[in-house]
Structure formats: C-alpha cells, structure tokens
Amino acid sequence: MEAIPTENKTQPGDDEPKKFVLKTPKGTRDFAPGQMAIREQVFNKIVACFKRHGAETIDTPVFELRETLTGKYAVDSKLIYDLADQGGELLALRYDLTVPFARYLAMNKVTNTKRYHIAKVYRRDNPAMNRGRLREFYQCDFDIAGQYDAMLPDTECIKIIVEILSSLDIGDFVVKVNHRKLLRGIFAACGVPDHKFNSIYCAVDKLDKITWADVRKEMVDEDGLAPSVVDKIWEYVQLSGGIELVEKLSKDKNLTCQENAVEGLEDIKLLFSYCESYGITNRVSFDVSMTRGLYYYTGAIFEAVMTGRETAVAAAIDEECSMGVGSVAGGGRYDGLVGMFDSKGRKVPCVGISIGIERLFSIMEAKALESEQKMRTTETEVYVIAAQKGMVEERLKLCKALWDADIKTEQSYKKNTKMLTEFQYCEQNGIPLAIIIGQSEIEAGIIKLKIMASGEEREVKRCDMIEEIKKVLKTERTTNV
C-alpha cells in the first residue's frame, strides 16, 4: 500500500519561484488509490448492513440556508462554514447529516422512512486546538423516522452498530447506552434548574477528555451550579453496568419521584430485553456519564467505543483519538427536531446512528499496513501482452472481446512493449492472468494464457478463450480466499 500523504504537503527546495501554493485547504486532504480501496471495503460492508435492515437512501445538498443549520446543535456556531454571500442567500456547509435529514422530512412531509446517507460534512474546527481533526470528513448515517412502539427502532440501531463493527473485524468494542430523560430526571433530582440541562449535558460529555475536577469547576464557575448540586451529579455519573444497574436505579428514592427518570429507566429496561432477543447484551453497557454533546437528543442515546488493544488497532486509536476518545459510532433519539422545521410544529419521532467512518478508516489502514499484504487498487483480471513489437490492432481486438465479456482487462498504452516490463506490471499490480500473443499464436488461432501466481502457461483456442478465462478466474478466486 502506498504511504499516506500528509496533509498540506508542499514542494520544498525548488529554486524557481512557485507558480502556485501547491496544497489542499487547511483541514482537508486528498485520498490516494490505496486509501480509497480501503474506504470502498468499509463503505461496502456498512451499506450492505443498512440494506440488510431494509433501508433506502436519500441525498441532500452539501450546503443549506444558514438559518436551517444554526440553533440546532448547541455547538459554537463558529464551527459552521459559511459561503460568501453571492446572490442574496446566506448559505453554510452542512455540519452533519441529521439536521438536513430533519429539514428534508419536514419539507417533503415525510412521516416515516428508514434511510441511510453517506456524505461529507464540514466543521471549521481549529486544528491548533484539535490536532489532526479534519474540517471535511465523511459521515455515514442510518435513521428511522416514524411513530412506532418504544425501543423497537432504537434497539435495531444498536444491533446495526454491533453488526457493522463486528463485520470490520477490528477488535473488541462496547456500545454505551443512556437516556436523556433519565439524565433530566437525575439532574432535576440533584437540583439543576431545567434551563441548564443542555449546558450540563455538554459539561458531563467532556468527562472522557478532561478530569472530573475540571468538569466540576466548569459546572460551578460557568454554569453557576451550587457545589452540593454538582457533587450529587457526580454520584450518578460514575455509575455504569448492565440491567442490574437499571434495576437498582429504579428503586432509587430520589429518582422514583421524577417522572422523566422513571420513563427513561423503563425504556432502558425494554432496550435490554430486546438486546437479549438480538443476542447482543454482551456488547451493551448502561453508562450514566454518557450524554452526547448535541442539543437535539430527547431519548435513548448510544455511543460505541473500541476496547480492544491489539497492536495495529491500538496504535490507530491512540493516534486518532489522542485525547482518549475512542468513539467509533454514536447516535440517539431526537423526537423534536423535525417539528422545529414544521410551520405547525408537527413532530416526526426519529432515532438514528452515525458511524465514525474516518476513525474506522484509520484503524483499517493501520491494520492493512501491519498485515503487509499488498492492497490492490484496481480489479484488473487479465493483461494483454504482445510477444513482438507492434501488434496493436490484435491487442485492441483482444481487449474488445474481453471487455465485451465483462472481463476486467488492461494492456499497455505503448505501441511497442517489452515482455519483461509487462510481466513486472502484472506482478506489481496483482493481476492474476496474462494473455500473450505473437504472430505464431495469431496464425494458429490460439492465445497463450499465463497464470501469474503459478507461472503456468497453457495454450487456449481463441474461440474458447472467454470460457477458459472465466473458469480459471473462478478457481483463482476460490484458492485465494
């Protein structure tokens, strides 16, 4: 596999004055064929899973009216990329795929759908503060919209996360679950006023990046909570476990009087029972400190983290998640978002997940590098070689016959070629078969078929060529599995 190009590469050491600054914009990068081959593998597995669960797909524009995006996230709006005002509309690049999805549902009056959407999103993150963070990256979302019974769509979202992470074979992981209603109940029980809930979600959300002491300080100094209130919150957010923790909290006197807490706990109980039927309970952990930063969540929330410490994966996680954050998927229920776009406030309940695809790519790239297996960037099956100079016309006709039979075929774009160079090309690019033709083969109406792995050569009648190649390719594919 080729080396991963570093971001913002420039050309140093040139004597002549530069015509251009040869770089990609800050926070963006190119992806070379080797990286794209891995991306395609990952995308294929993810899309296969989404389709297995009956999802359809939609597409929305890369930019939206700025007012569509603002006020929906409770993140610093400086993170939203503006376009220059060039025709009367104030536009901005999408920050995620969830808000555009909610806008789509409201605009087209769609009340139920199960859709996935894989596309780039944009965040004007400050790379000085967040080393290595990209401003342009893929998101890979699956959402279920519609009025359904509690926790059935939600648990399927978790099942999908488990299927995807298992299929990528990148080590152990766990899906943390929590519930915004339970958190509201806990916060209320601790004495946090309603209007400060969103701010406290964000503060608690930082617990996997900074210490409790710092989070505590933020809650007291910035959010103005009494230290006694903050200390009560700490008692709860330390808790994590399985169904037994849900049972325990259901008996907590402080919470049983909070309607939100009771409802949240009921939901989590149901979620655990459905996880049992799906056979994924071992992958699920109830974690009270997990809050998800975003504003729009209203119910169950999820976050998948890698727990494995295999060499390649561990290194990639350490690299990617330099602040100790190992989240590779997340999501939750957002029942209010669509209503925010509807003129009559009509609600469409939604739950969804977003796969942290860039992080998964990094892990897969590290794995590929470690395995030292050469990654193919093309799928060429046959390479056509002339044993003599010229013979272009014959080569073109052979290629035509192979392409027409849907066999992936290449040949040199040079009129005169050298056999040795051509064989080297096949080896370097992992092409399994070569066809060699010379004057004598043409006269005899045959081709020489060389199986590159074994070096075996056989003569095949021109009229049997396609059938023979398809047979050999099938065998090669089977033996290489």
Add this chain to the structure above:
Amino acid sequence: MEAIPTENKTQPGDDEPKKFVLKTPKGTRDFAPGQMAIREQVFNKIVACFKRHGAETIDTPVFELRETLTGKYAVDSKLIYDLADQGGELLALRYDLTVPFARYLAMNKVTNTKRYHIAKVYRRDNPAMNRGRLREFYQCDFDIAGQYDAMLPDTECIKIIVEILSSLDIGDFVVKVNHRKLLRGIFAACGVPDHKFNSIYCAVDKLDKITWADVRKEMVDEDGLAPSVVDKIWEYVQLSGGIELVEKLSKDKNLTCQENAVEGLEDIKLLFSYCESYGITNRVSFDVSMTRGLYYYTGAIFEAVMTGRETAVAAAIDEECSMGVGSVAGGGRYDGLVGMFDSKGRKVPCVGISIGIERLFSIMEAKALESEQKMRTTETEVYVIAAQKGMVEERLKLCKALWDADIKTEQSYKKNTKMLTEFQYCEQNGIPLAIIIGQSEIEAGIIKLKIMASGEEREVKRCDMIEEIKKVLKTERTTNV
C-alpha cells in the same frame, strides 16, 4: 416511483407565521429514495465499466484554494462559488474534477495513473439565464495520465463512453470527435491571430445553442475578426463525417502547410483506425464544429450526443436540454494542465472524459416513469409477520437469525400488528417473501413461508429455514429476470 420533488418547494397556505424558510438553496435539490435507486443503478454500471478498464479511484476535497481554480477554465470566474474568508485562506468550491485532479498529480508527483472520480461539483450559474440548471451536480470522470503513444488512451476513452451509453440502453447516440490542433491549424489558415484561438473555440462552441448568424456577429463585433476570416471559418465548421472527411482535409491545400492541422489530422486518422479495431466506428463522427468550451484541451476532443427519438428519452432530452444541447458525455486531451501546477512546469500528458450523469439520470427517470414498473427503493427480501398480537421477542429472534445469514429482513416496529396491513406493506414495497409465525408454528418448530408473487404458502422447519429461503430467493430472482 414517487413524484420528483420540484426544486425549492415551500409550504404555502399556512396561517401561522413560519419558523423557517423551508427550502434548499437556489440551484440545489434533494433526491428522494426513488431517484436515488435510479442513480445507484447508473453509478453501478458506470463504475463497473471504469473498473473493467483497470481504473483506480481517488478523492479530493470539495473546496480548493481559490487560486488553484482560477485561470484554468476561460469561463466567467463569477461561476466559481467562493467560501467566506474564515481563517486566512481564500477558498472556492470545485468547478469540475479535472483541475483538482491535475493539482493532485502535480502535488503528489504522480506521473501516470488511470483513475475515476465521482463527486459533486459546483457552478454559480444564473438560473434565470439557464433554466433548470443546477448549481450542485455530480460529475463522473475517468482520466488516463502518462506519457504514452498517440491515440491509444484517447480511443479507449471513446470506447468507454460507448460501453457506458450502450449499457444504459437509452437509445441511439453518436460520439463526435475533433482535435484542438486541427482547429488551431484551421483558424491559422483562415487568418485568426494565435491569441484569439481560445475566444474563437468558445464562440464556435455556441453553434449548438445559437445560430451561425449570431456566432458570426460575436466573432466580428466582440473578437474583432474580419468578416472574410469569419466566413472562411464557417466553410470548415460546417463539415462533419467519417474517415473520408479526414482524408479530404488531408489534401486541403490551406491546411497542408499548417503543421498543427497536419498533426491533428494524423491523430484523427489513427483514432479512426483504433476505433475500427474496437468495433465502434459506427458510433464515431468527425465534427469540425465541435470545439468544447474549456481552455485546457490541447488535442483530441470528444462529445457524445443522444440521437434517439424514443418517446421517454426524447421528452427527457427536450426537458433537460431545453436549448437543443444533447451532450451526455465529453472530454479530451489536456497535456498542459498539470504543468501549470508544477513549479518547474513538468508536464504530465492527460486525456479524460466526463459522463453527464445528471442528464443520464433524467433520461433514466423518464424511462422508469414511462415503463410504469414500480421501482424498489429497498432490497428487503423477507418480511417477518406475527399472526397474533405481541410475539415481539419471537420476531426479533427470527430477524436476528435472518440478518446473521445475510438475508435482507424487515419487520414492523409496532408490538401489535395486523396481518392484512403487513401483507399490504410487502406488496407495496415489492418484498418477495413473508414469514408468518403464530403460537402453533412456534410450538411445532416451524415457520410459514409465503411467496408473495404466487401467494403460495409452505411450512418449513425452523432449522431448514435459512437454506430454504436462500433457495427460494435464487429461484425468484431467476424467474424475475
């Protein structure tokens, strides 16, 4: 298939004040599942063709430094979308995929590759002037970079266009070919000064949109050509035909003294001979009026136009190409572009094509509507139905077993369902199989498998379920081809 949502749909007739302007930005649109299903079909066929020809893929950012894009097109730079200045870099959304590709090659010192790239590009077109033109649309590019022998990569590009348009089965088409060097030779022979060539390419390029009288006026009034020069150009740009026209021009006394013209004609001759080997001569037409507007072309240029007049296709072309332009693919050789990015001006010869994918989508959508065949937006194979209320746990377990066996499965997200509603869902969504379970089936360790098309029901042992379903799906797929 659902109706195609019109652009910029708003919600009329609401009494209450609107919370938001519920629309997509000017010149952009959402794509609904039915449209996406067609897009996926088209993309799959195109990518299959690119891979059949041994291409790898890369990705570059949606925006570039503004200076990377400007000065490379000879189009009005007002068409380039700027981002707001938000951190010291002046950025703009890419106008096409060719200039970013050239920047990528120069930056990473890549001297040869065969790559495809499918991604969105942006043009701040004025919709008032160009009705229906989108500001955000997909491009689908294939390029061959490297120092190779004349016309071998170029002709393969034409072969690829022919393969793709044939595979989509949307009617007759022809690939117009011409050569920038020949045009230079012709212009020089007619008396056009060198520095006006680019401007005259653009003027001639308008011939499929406006009359010769108007083009002539532009050349005289705006480009300052003498009427006698313009009239000589007209003698040439009316010409089109096959290899016999190439032969005729090769004997044209005005052109034989123009080195550029001679070289261009030699190339076209070679191209026709390679087309002969590829068996695509019937699809190729040499057309002297075809110039391609863009600045960067240096050699052979191509443009595929639909000539078929089948009802659906014709209507879609008329709709899409309201100004009489039926181009669905185009491209050509651009040997100088990469050098413009290299500090030492090192050249990388390139030739490439861009498939007019949005136009192809419109034609395919029109075809799908005409055929009245219901387009599936999901690939669900099995739907799990309970014959009694509840039974959620049993349904979840069945789904798990099916998903684990990679069978595309759905079930209701409601705890209690009605059999009739469930069967209707299967019919509406073209789901081929339904599994029905009730208490008696569970006790007997069986399932009822219903083949929706025939209505046939059979009892299958739970342990044979996966095998039986896979067998039935295979048969169903074969009979539905």
